[in-house]
Amino acid sequence: MYDFNYEKPASLAAAVATLTGDADAKALAGGMTYIPVLKMRLAKPSAIVDLSAAGLSGITVTASSVTIGAMTTHDTVAKNAQVRAAIPALAALAGGIGDEAVRHRGTIGGSLANNDPAACYPSAVLALGATIKTNKRSIAADDYFQGMFTTALEDGELIVSVEFPIPQKAAYEKFRNPASRYAIVGVFVAKFANGARVAVTGASQGGVFRHEGMEKALSANFSPDATAGVTTDTDNMNQDIHASAEYRAHLVGVVTKRAVAKA
Amino acid sequence: MPQVTLTVNGKQHTVTVEGRTLLVELLREKIGLTGTHVGCDTSQCGACVVHVNGVSAKSCTMLAMQADGANVTTIEGLAAADGTLHPMQEMFREHHALQCGFCTPGMVMSAIDLVNSHPQGLTEKEIREGLEGNLCRCTGYHNIVKAIAAAAPLMHAK
Numbered sequence: 001m002y003d004f005n006y007e008k009p010a011s012l013a014a015a016v017a018t019l020t021g022d023a024d025a026k027a028l029a030g031g032m033t034y035i036p037v038l039k040m041r042l043a044k045p046s047a048i049v050d051l052s053a054a055g056l057s058g059i060t061v062t063a064s065s066v067t068i069g070a071m072t073t074h075d076t077v078a079k080n081a082q083v084r085a086a087i088p089a090l091a092a093l094a095g096g097i098g099d100e101a102v103r104h105r106g107t108i109g110g111s112l113a114n115n116d117p118a119a120c121y122p123s124a125v126l127a128l129g130a131t132i133k134t135n136k137r138s139i140a141a142d143d144y145f146q147g148m149f150t151t152a153l154e155d156g157e158l159i160v161s162v163e164f165p166i167p168q169k170a171a172y173e174k175f176r177n178p179a180s181r182y183a184i185v186g187v188f189v190a191k192f193a194n195g196a197r198v199a200v201t202g203a204s205q206g207g208v209f210r211h212e213g214m215e216k217a218l219s220a221n222f223s224p225d226a227t228a229g230v231t232t233d234t235d236n237m238n239q240d241i242h243a244s245a246e247y248r249a250h251l252v253g254v255v256t257k258r259a260v261a262k263a
Numbered sequence: 264m265p266q267v268t269l270t271v272n273g274k275q276h277t278v279t280v281e282g283r284t285l286l287v288e289l290l291r292e293k294i295g296l297t298g299t300h301v302g303c304d305t306s307q308c309g310a311c312v313v314h315v316n317g318v319s320a321k322s323c324t325m326l327a328m329q330a331d332g333a334n335v336t337t338i339e340g341l342a343a344a345d346g347t348l349h350p351m352q353e354m355f356r357e358h359h360a361l362q363c364g365f366c367t368p369g370m371v372m373s374a375i376d377l378v379n380s381h382p383q384g385l386t387e388k389e390i391r392e393g394l395e396g397n398l399c400r401c402t403g404y405h406n407i408v409k410a411i412a413a414a415a416p417l418m419h420a421k
């Protein structure tokens with residue numbers, strides 16, 4: 001690891017000031033992705049800005065939404081009674097990320113800023129039509145994800161919280177890589193009064209995406225059988241040692257059906 | 264160079280480190296507690312698990328500076344002053360839950376966290392799932408699972 005200055009600002013404003021004042025400074029949340037990146041010398045920041053004292057964690061639940069602070073850990077979301085009651089699928093998703101030690105430190109903000117194509121949270125954000133709130137603006141989920149490891153965030157812009165509308169029903173189903181526990185294919189389905197939304201992670205080269213065919217079928221009839229016959233284009237599917245493009249496309253159908261059955 | 268002040272196994276330490284110093288390096292190389300192991304160094308194996316403010320964390324994936332002000336417990340901090348083993352350590356011995364012992368410090372720390380977070384008790388399935396972040400190349404896990412199942416009631420009885 002290259003050396004860097006370590007800073008722990010006591011407020012969001014101070015964190016933003018440090019990051020905008022130094023283009024080579026980088027934010028640190030749980031470090032579950034970024035510290036491994038530093039260890040492999042894939043990045044050489046001048047300073048690490050630890051967000052843990054900036055007041056960005058916490059959960060607020062209203063009748064219509066769940067808002068989660070960027071620094072809230074996966075473990076906290078998984079065990080929070082209000083989240084479990086309002087959007088059980090979201091708590092279950094958080095409880096299935098990595099392992100317990102990873103969940104104790106990894107955060108929702110870090111996961112969304114990173115936008116790993118196999119990460120779990122992006123599917124929930126996109127399927128629930130959540131809003132990403134930053135220190136500058138609010139970004140709709142449909143505008144936020146811009147391809148693997150790419151988001152609408154600008155340099156020095158920090159995620160402050162994420163607001164999820166509460167659906168009528170939802171579920172997340174993950175076909176996971178047994179070693180890393182990331183999604184080979186993960187599908188989040190959500191049913192709202194005005195229709196269904198389906199987001200797929202792990203499968204595509206472009207990162208998380210909405211599955212129009214599944215959304216159409218499930219908006220007409222939100223039942224596992226409605227997914228039969230809905231196909232997934234292999235063209236943009238990821239292909240690696242874990243699964244071929246054809247296998248991933250097939251899994252999207254299987255995993256979506258399971259998710260609907262669970263919802 | 265930055266200074267980190269933290270409590271390790273009940274004793275306060277103030278140590279000069281680099282920004283990039285990992286918590287596991289601080290523990291092993293600066294404080295001399297070599298019970299915490301580095302297996303993979305890629306956040307996968309759990310050999311380096313310690314407790315930070317009472318919950319499990321992979322000390323190879325945490326900066327020493329992130330532990331400033333924290334209360335850290337390592338495998339060395341479990342036994343009583345007179346050498347009496349912690350019930351989890353005792354059950355690992357009783358059930359032969361280790362062979363080479365390399366994964367054991369992390370296994371024991373994760374296992375204690377698992378029992379602590381399940382006051383209502385643990386099923387075998389929950390134990391196996393709870394060990395997802397700890398890899399063992401020797402035992403095949405069966406005896407580790409038995410040891411944890413045996414230690415849970417002893418820990419809750421205390």
Ligand SMILES: Cc1cc2nc3c(=O)[nH]c(=O)nc-3n(C[C@H](O)[C@H](O)[C@H](O)COP(=O)(O)OP(=O)(O)OC[C@H]3O[C@@H](n4cnc5c(N)ncnc54)[C@H](O)[C@@H]3O)c2cc1C
Nearest residue numbers: 029030031032033034098106107109110113119120159181
């Ligand atoms: C063994 C292992 C297994 C895992 N398995 C899974 C899995 O099954 N599913 C899954 O989804 N993930 C998995 N992860 C990843 C885990 O969820 C990470 O916690 C997450 O991807 C990154 O979150 P973090 O808080 O650790 O962020 P960090 O690593 O600290 O930061 C990641 C990036 O986000 C930036 N950043 C952090 N916070 C903010 C913010 N508030 N605003 C703007 N930018 C910010 C940082 O600058 C950095 O570039 C796994 C990780 C490990 C080590």
Ligand code: FES
Nearest residue numbers: 302303308309323
């Ligand atoms: S050495 Fe830390 S997880 Fe393997």
Ligand code: FES
Nearest residue numbers: 362366399400401
């Ligand atoms: S006892 Fe050898 S790795 Fe677990």
